[in-house]
Amino acid sequence: MEIYAFAPGLDPKTLDVSIERGVLMLSGERASDLPADDSDASVHINERFSGRFRRAVSLSDDVDPNRVTANYSDGVLHISIRRRESSQPRRIEVQ
Numbered sequence: 001m002e003i004y005a006f007a008p009g010l011d012p013k014t015l016d017v018s019i020e021r022g023v024l025m026l027s028g029e030r031a032s033d034l035p036a037d038d039s040d041a042s043v044h045i046n047e048r049f050s051g052r053f054r055r056a057v058s059l060s061d062d063v064d065p066n067r068v069t070a071n072y073s074d075g076v077l078h079i080s081i082r083r084r085e086s087s088q089p090r091r092i093e094v095q
Contacts, residue, residue: 001083003024003079005026007072009030014028014029017077019059027054063081064081064085
């Protein structure tokens with residue numbers, strides 16, 4: 001199973017990826033791009049949110065929580081989850 005989460009502008013150290021009871025949890029925090037000390041500035045449209053976020057993805061029962069990898073590159077978080085060996089298709093020879 002491959003999961004791609006688009007998260008541009010995030011520091012990978014702020015991302016947290018975990019699996020518990022068949023649910024993949026993604027959470028993190030995005031710092032504000034706006035200057036905090038400029039009282040003369042006003043924002044009309046802000047297309048990127050700032051602050052904490054959390055997403056939950058339900059997984060199938062055949063995933064192996066011990067065989068998960070997560071990589072963050074160019075604003076994309078790629079999570080790869082492998083199936084358990086016991087759930088892989090098996091060829092049965094007909095006699």
